Amino acid sequence: xxxxxxxxxxxxxxxxxxxxxxxxxxxxxxxxxxxxxxxxxxxxxxxxxxxxxxxxxxxxxxxxxxxxxxxxxxxxxxxxxxxxxxxxxxxxxxxxxxxxxxxxxxxxxxxxxxxxxxxxxxxxxxxxxxxxxxxxxxxxxx
Numbered sequence: 001x002x003x004x005x006x007x008x009x010x011x012x013x014x015x016x017x018x019x020x021x022x023x024x025x026x027x028x029x030x031x032x033x034x035x036x037x038x039x040x041x042x043x044x045x046x047x048x049x050x051x052x053x054x055x056x057x058x059x060x061x062x063x064x065x066x067x068x069x070x071x072x073x074x075x076x077x078x079x080x081x082x083x084x085x086x087x088x089x090x091x092x093x094x095x096x097x098x099x100x101x102x103x104x105x106x107x108x109x110x111x112x113x114x115x116x117x118x119x120x121x122x123x124x125x126x127x128x129x130x131x132x133x134x135x136x137x138x139x140x141x142x
Contacts, residue, residue, distance in 0.1 A: 001044065003037050010045065017045065018052050029055050090136055098129050105130070 007014070018026035018033075033051040037043060091099060104110045112130060116123040 001042060003034065003039050003041060003043050006043060006045070006048070007034065014045065014048060017049060021049075021052055022056055025056075025059075026052075029059075090133075090140060093136060094133065095129075098133055101126065101129055102133055 014030060015027060018030035020026070022029060029052045032055050033048055036055070037048070037051060094102065101115070104115055112126050113123060116126050
């Protein structure tokens with residue numbers, strides 16, 4: 001079936017499909033697809049669907065603008081957390097090695113790999129202790 005025949009017979013279903021893809025600009029994308037597809041080419045609804053979808057993706061890439069509808073999202077208040085109290089509580093539960101590790105990471109901004117190289121302690125040991133610190137932080141935050 002050529003594009004002209006498909007438009008004559010199924011325009012309403014094509015428009016409905018385009019509006020499902022993009023409720024705001026669906027009709028524009030459908031008409032752009034009609035322009036892009038040669039009139040004498042044999043097409044079906046699936047071909048038009050993917051053409052509309054690709055036109056929409058191209059438009060998003062070109063504009064690099066994403067619009068979010070935030071009107072129906074409920075905002076949930078997050079509980080406040082006193083970080084000073086939390087840090088002292090965490091430090092009380094840490095071993096001396098973990099305290100030193102936390103100090104190097106937090107205050108001196110040294111990576112785990114760099115700590116491993118400079119102290120000649122295996123990376124696995126440093127990583128495992130770092131994970132324990134993170135787990136303790138998560139447990140105390142909840």
